[in-house]
Amino acid sequence: ERPRLASPALAPLLPDLAGNATAPHSPAAQHQALVQLWRASGVQTTVLDDLHFADTASIETLRLLMQDEALAGHAWVLATRPAEMSPAAQALREALTAERRLHPLALAPLDEASVAQLLDSLALKPPTPDWPQRLHRHTGGNPFFLLEALRHAGHEPGAQAGLGLTPTVQALLAQRLARLSPDALALARVAAVAGADFDPLLASAVLQRPVLA
Numbered sequence: 001e002r003p004r005l006a007s008p009a010l011a012p013l014l015p016d017l018a019g020n021a022t023a024p025h026s027p028a029a030q031h032q033a034l035v036q037l038w039r040a041s042g043v044q045t046t047v048l049d050d051l052h053f054a055d056t057a058s059i060e061t062l063r064l065l066m067q068d069e070a071l072a073g074h075a076w077v078l079a080t081r082p083a084e085m086s087p088a089a090q091a092l093r094e095a096l097t098a099e100r101r102l103h104p105l106a107l108a109p110l111d112e113a114s115v116a117q118l119l120d121s122l123a124l125k126p127p128t129p130d131w132p133q134r135l136h137r138h139t140g141g142n143p144f145f146l147l148e149a150l151r152h153a154g155h156e157p158g159a160q161a162g163l164g165l166t167p168t169v170q171a172l173l174a175q176r177l178a179r180l181s182p183d184a185l186a187l188a189r190v191a192a193v194a195g196a197d198f199d200p201l202l203a204s205a206v207l208q209r210p211v212l213a
Contacts, residue, residue, distance in 0.1 A: 007033035034061070035070050044075060051080035051089055059088040063095070109141030124150065137196070138163045145169060187211055
């Protein structure tokens with residue numbers, strides 16, 4: 001049996017659960033219904049991943065919930081890619097920082113030992129002894145890139161062919177590169193070719209211009 005809405009006011013936000021429910025179009029009514037839903041659930045902490053994908057309306061709804069005194073004891077964990085945050089998400093971060101309610105936690109890349117631990121936790125047997133090192137070198141320790149590389153490797157006939165780029169990673173990199181200026185894009189291309197040997201002096205020699213301001 002499909003769950004029912006706690007309040008008809010939530011019908012515009014959860015149309016799949018609305019059924020024949022009719023709801024007022026008052027934002028205030030929707031907000032109060034969400035607050036009641038949160039309080040009735042007994043949940044003490046809400047974790048929201050990929051906040052950079054949220055639209056402006058969703059960010060505004062979240063902001064109002066976080067500022068409501070009825071949820072003052074509620075904890076919020078927001079995960080996002082800082083470089084890809086929308087203006088609305090950036091404004092929310094700045095507001096929370098100004099209110100001293102934000103405690104940023106920057107996640108560092110995984111080191112080789114952590115990559116090996118991840119493979120072990122996934123019950124994946126390395127096809128070669130240097131597989132964790134190769135994965136770390138290929139992905140830079142980025143967990144998302146690492147999992148995508150593992151997914152790609154699972155569809156390839158051998159380990160050597162497994163270190164490619166999935167369409168998801170290619171699309172993400174294309175989006176990030178599209179936001180760069182021409183000079184920054186040229187520098188990124190040099191870095192991609194140089195890999196671990198990248199150095200500002202090397203980039204300056206290749207581009208025939210200073211790369212450090």
